[in-house]
Amino acid sequence: MLKKYSIDKMTSPEKKIRNKTRALKHLLKDEKIRELLVSLSEELSLEFTLADQKGSILWGKNVNLSDKSELIHKNIHFATLHSDKSSGKIIADLIISLVNKELEKKNIGNEVLGLYREINMIYDFSEKLSEIIEEKSIAEMALTEASQILDTTHGLFLLHNPETDSVDILSSFGKDPNREKNIQEQNHRLKDLIKKGTSSIVSKDIIQTNPALKYLQAMMYAPLKVKNKTLGMVILGHDQEKEYRAADLKLLTTIASQSAVAIESAHLYQKGLKEAKEREDAIKRIHNVSQKFVPTEFIKSLGKNRLTEVTLGDLTEKEVTVMFVDIREFTSISENLSPKDNFLFINAFNKRMGPIIRKNNGFIMQYLGDGFMALFPNGSQDALRASVEMHKSLEDYNKIRKQKDRAPVKVGIGMQNGNLIMGITGDVERLDAAIISDTVNTASRIEGLSKHFSTSILMTEKCLKNLSNPEEFVFRYLGPVQVIGKQKPIKLYECINGDQNSLFEHKSKTLKTFDEGMKLYFNREFAMAAVTFQKVFKQNKKDLTAKLFLNRAAHLITEEIDEDWKGVQSMTKK
Structure with a gap:
């Protein structure tokens, strides 16, 4: 709870006198001010005494001197200077000027304090409201x-x-x-x-x-x-x-x-909840229709040529690369769209992405409303090429959308390589194409992590090792993560080829610096790691991945870490 306070600039006359007298006393304690007053009195051959409004002597001893000058600041009489010559007015004016400066300093300090309190209040209040x-x-x-x-x-x-x-x-x-x-x-x-x-x-x-x-x-x-x-x-x-x-x-x-x-x-x-329910209903209808169709590539993987040839229990085990694609900020894009327009938008998106998947020897196994899951039987090289091409295609698509004053479309892609079972499940009255594998679950988790790491394409070390021509792409190592449901950490890599040209050029240019930051990070040299990531982020504020590790390194500078710390980040959300 914030402390109660009030900045009161209106003070009573007594308080104003007290403040000015306090400022005068503070000045008279200053050795340099005292030396100045002594030098000035000697220069003027002048004896003087300072007394506050109540007559208490603040400087000197003799109040029975012939000349008297009242010290008045902003119509407030707060002290009197007694002197043996009329030239005592010079010292009186000097003291008034010094008191004025002292009060101005104090007022500035109060204003700064008040501003700090206001900023603190705004920050704390905003933090509470955000929850x-x-x-x-x-x-x-x-x-x-x-x-x-x-x-x-x-x-x-x-x-x-x-x-x-x-x-x-x-x-x-x-x-x-x-x-x-x-x-x-x-x-x-x-x-x-x-x-x-x-x-x-x-x-x-x-x-x-x-x-x-x-x-x-x-x-x-x-x-x-x-x-x-x-x-x-x-x-x-x-x-x-x-x-x-x-x-x-x-x-x-x-x-x-x-x-x-x-x-x-x-x-x-x-409003979003209501519209999400409407979109969910629309997506369910889309999904229910799509379940009536089975990808031709899936049928061929079972050794069949036509859907009518499959039977309950048909299955095969294959090593494939699983890709999950998610439309970023789907709610923002579709919040002003009717369910029908949402349907048309999703179809327009899928019509652009589907051919790219097929061109690179993959097939879409399942549409997920605001994204899809695709399989690449020939491995990661095809999947990564498709990922990059999809991002490039979206750049062209977004130019068209911009001309129509529509929000740009961005996607996040996650992938994993491994074995899975493809087969026909269900019962005699209802058949369905299904895939069963931990590889699918992991690929889904990786796509989710692409949001956390602010990457356009995120893949595992298994995918990297499966590449037939890795030099075709540029990668940044992002370290190991512990995802829900997995016993061992998974090492992640960001492929930057799908980023927009300016961001890609920045990441390519700072690749060595970023890698050096990661080495420092895993060597527990967090301060140097933070400095290194700051260099990268400072060059391009859109590099949110560098910002993430900058914040993480900065946080760990003051944290106690276990002796067996290896930089594994545990993810608590799917």
């Missing part, structure tokens, strides 16, 4: 944080419901038994304020003339605004006389802005 996806909980947290940061006894978190065109209470605190009734009566006015989308401190006259605000003596509000859309407003008030200031309104506006973003994200999340 919430339900709008009522967001409202409750926003008011809780506001009550901890600002001096307030009442709070309202209001949201405009466009379906009913009404302003509803999401959360509130403070005494007001007629709150619901007041909100209903004030609905029209509140909608106007929300539509206006501005922050304001409400004047005392307005509060006193509005019966709905009879519990309050002070009030301010800020809009829940996201870009050019206002979702609602947050209102804070106090049942005692209080003067809210610009700094208070600024903090409330910040809380409201952060809350608005979280509310909008919650709306999008709920």
Whole structure:
């Protein structure tokens, strides 16, 4: 929980005098200042004494000197200089100037502290909001944080419901038994304020003339605004006389802005759930239809020429390379599409990718809605060539999509090489083509890890060793991972040939530096590894793989690691 604080720039006259006197005393303790005053008094042949407003002597001894100069700063008299000559005014002016500088330094320090607190508040609040996806909980947290940061006894978190065109209470605190009734009566006015989308401190006259605000003596509000859309407003008030200031309104506006973003994200999340259900239904229909067809290549692998020749129990064991392809950010691409348009989009994607798979001696075993699984009986060389060609094809496809103002399509690819059983399973009334192998599960995990490592093509060491012509491609070693369901770590390699030209050139150019970073990392030289990965990432901020290892190395600098640490990263998600 954030500590409660308030930056109060309005001080009483007594406090202002006390601050200026404190600044003067602080100056008089400075050896250089003291030497300056002594030198100046000797130069002017002047005896002087400094006394605070209460008459306590701060410098010198004799207050019965003939001349007197009041030390005044911003109309505040905080000390008096007594001297035996009128030239004492020179020293008085000097001291006033020095006190002014000292106070300016203090004010700057206070402003910096206040800014730090605001930044800390914004960061902590944002972190908490990022974990919430339900709008009522967001409202409750926003008011809780506001009550901890600002001096307030009442709070309202209001949201405009466009379906009913009404302003509803999401959360509130403070005494007001007629709150619901007041909100209903004030609905029209509140909608106007929300539509206006501005922050304001409400004047005392307005509060006193509005019966709905009879519990309050002070009030301010800020809009829940996201870009050019206002979702609602947050209102804070106090049942005692209080003067809210610009700094208070600024903090409330910040809380409201952060809350608005979280509310909008919650709306999008709920919308995404609904649309995901619609897409899932559409994809299920696609999948149900695709199950009626069995790839010709699969039939031939069983030694058959036609589907009608297969029987229940037919099987064969083969060493193949399994590839999983996933459309990245599928939700973002399809969120504005109808189920029919989603269907057309998926078909358009598959029509482009399918021929590339077949061209490289592979076949698509199963469509997965937002991706597919393909098999390459001749091994990794064909699979990797197909992977690179698919990425290049998408670059051309995205140029067309850009002309139509559509989001670009990106894919992630993961692959593994190994043995699997292909056969016909089911019962006498219902047959299905099936593959059974740990190789398939591992390939699926690798595709999932391509998101974690931010790679376009990710493969295992077994795939690398299976390549007939590895020099055709460029790789970066990413180390071992422990995936769910596997006893032994799997060594992973990134193939960079599928990246866009600028990113490929960057990774090729920094390949030796990246490899050196990996060596330092696995040699537990984390500080040097972080520096090395920083060099790579600094040259191209799109190299998120380098950023991942930079953050990982930086994290391990201060961590205690086991003596048998080998850099194996355990993955807790599939």
